[in-house]
Amino acid sequence: MASTSKFKIRPLRWNDFDDYCKIWRSLQEELDKDPRLTMGRYKERADWEFLITGFSDLYREIKARSAKSLVLEADGHVVGLCSIRLSGSTHAQHTADLTYYVIKQYRGKGMGTELVKESLKDVPKKCEIITAGTHSNNKASIALLKKFGFKRVAFMPGFSKRGKTYLNVEEYYKKVK
Numbered sequence: 354m355a356s357t358s359k360f361k362i363r364p365l366r367w368n369d370f371d372d373y374c375k376i377w378r379s380l381q382e383e384l385d386k387d388p389r390l391t392m393g394r395y396k397e398r399a400d401w402e403f404l405i406t407g408f409s410d411l412y413r414e415i416k417a418r419s420a421k422s423l424v425l426e427a428d429g430h431v432v433g434l435c436s437i438r439l440s441g442s443t444h445a446q447h448t449a450d451l452t453y454y455v456i457k458q459y460r461g462k463g464m465g466t467e468l469v470k471e472s473l474k475d476v477p478k479k480c481e482i483i484t485a486g487t488h489s490n491n492k493a494s495i496a497l498l499k500k501f502g503f504k505r506v507a508f509m510p511g512f513s514k515r516g517k518t519y520l521n522v523e524e525y526y527k528k529v530k
């Protein structure tokens with residue numbers, strides 16, 4: 354796995370649960386301040402049931418080879434997470450969804466790029482197409498997707514609703530096989 358003197362990129366481990374929770378809390382704090390950031394859960398709290406279920410589902414998918422999750426580790430802690438998870442839909446089991454998150458203070462150093470680059474190597478065997486959705490205002494996310502050859506295939510005006518605010522959503526697509 355890729356590493357620099359300060360950062361390391363490695364597969365998610367079972368004992369990363371505490372850091373996984375911290376990542377979710379960090380995302381929620383950001384969303385409270387700026388609901389335009391990601392399309393993740395807005396205003397719903399990530400309670401223990403949500404976190405335990407979310408982590409164990411992801412871990413089970415990794416073990417079943419229907420998901421790949423890499424973490425960005427800095428100073429012994431997970432500060433970023435990138436997952437590629439095969440779709441559960443019967444008609445789309447050859448497709449997977451890509452998500453990524455880097456804790457705010459570690460952004461802008463090329464780490465998101467490294468995390469996605471490593472994640473796109475050796476994707477789950479059945480995966481032929483990867484998709485990713487993002488708010489149109491999320492310039493960093495869009496730059497990242499374009500850098501790895503994702504093409505915009507949908508623009509959905511007002512598809513995301515945060516309180517009374519409607520946000521445009523873009524869907525990106527990459528054929529990997």
Ligand SMILES: CC(C)(COP(=O)(O)OP(=O)(O)OC[C@H]1O[C@@H](n2cnc3c(N)ncnc32)[C@H](O)[C@@H]1OP(=O)(O)O)[C@@H](O)C(=O)NCCC(=O)NCCS
Pocket residue numbers: 390391392393452453454455456459460461462463464465466467486487488491492493494496497500
């Ligand atoms: C998207 C994200 C992972 C990028 O992480 P990062 O470590 O800052 O990424 P990098 O430093 O590798 O930068 C990636 C690209 O985004 C660009 N970028 C970074 N911050 C930017 C900003 N605020 N505005 C515009 N472009 C930006 C960089 O210039 C780079 O593009 P380039 O190589 O063409 O110059 C990070 O911003 C994040 O976690 N955001 C919140 C979660 C999120 O949006 N997830 C995806 C949608 S669900």
